[in-house]
Amino acid sequence: MARKQILVVEDNEKNMKLFRDVLQATGYQTLEASTAGQALALASKYRPALVLMDIQLPDMDGLEALGRLRTDVRTAAIPVLAVTAQAMRGDRERFTAAGFDGYLSKPVDVDELLEIVGQHCEGGDASRAIAGHGNAREA
Ligand code: MN
Numbered sequence: 001m002a003r004k005q006i007l008v009v010e011d012n013e014k015n016m017k018l019f020r021d022v023l024q025a026t027g028y029q030t031l032e033a034s035t036a037g038q039a040l041a042l043a044s045k046y047r048p049a050l051v052l053m054d055i056q057l058p059d060m061d062g063l064e065a066l067g068r069l070r071t072d073v074r075t076a077a078i079p080v081l082a083v084t085a086q087a088m089r090g091d092r093e094r095f096t097a098a099g100f101d102g103y104l105s106k107p108v109d110v111d112e113l114l115e116i117v118g119q120h121c122e123g124g125d126a127s128r129a130i131a132g133h134g135n136a137r138e139a
Contacts, residue, residue: 005048007031009039036065043075055084079120
């Protein structure tokens with residue numbers, strides 16, 4: 001069975017490495033974009049199971065990128081989680097109201113990441129995936 005693809009949109013290399021390492025070790029395949037423009041192109045081409053969207057990106061912010069995903073019929077139904085370093089009171093409500101399917105704050109808590117990713121990728125039970133594919137890596 002093909003592994004689920006998750007598109008990670010993140011312009012910070014250390015954060016990208018964390019997402020990549022955790023998601024690949026858990027049995028997911030990652031698609032990686034460091035700009036919103038790259039993310040939109042990858043999303044429409046591959047239609048990943050889930051998008052993790054950093055809010056602060058070099059070319060446009062995550063809210064605008066979400067809007068573009070939602071207006072493209074190829075990507076409109078893909079769940080998108082907001083990832084933000086702002087961590088301000090009311091962020092969760094604000095990003096949910098903006099149309100995101102969920103919210104993660106940085107620094108990212110690995111258990112929280114795997115729980116929310118599992119919720120949005122049916123069959124993506126993190127603990128089972130760790131047991132079965134702990135050493136799986138995608139080239
Ligand atoms: Mn950023």
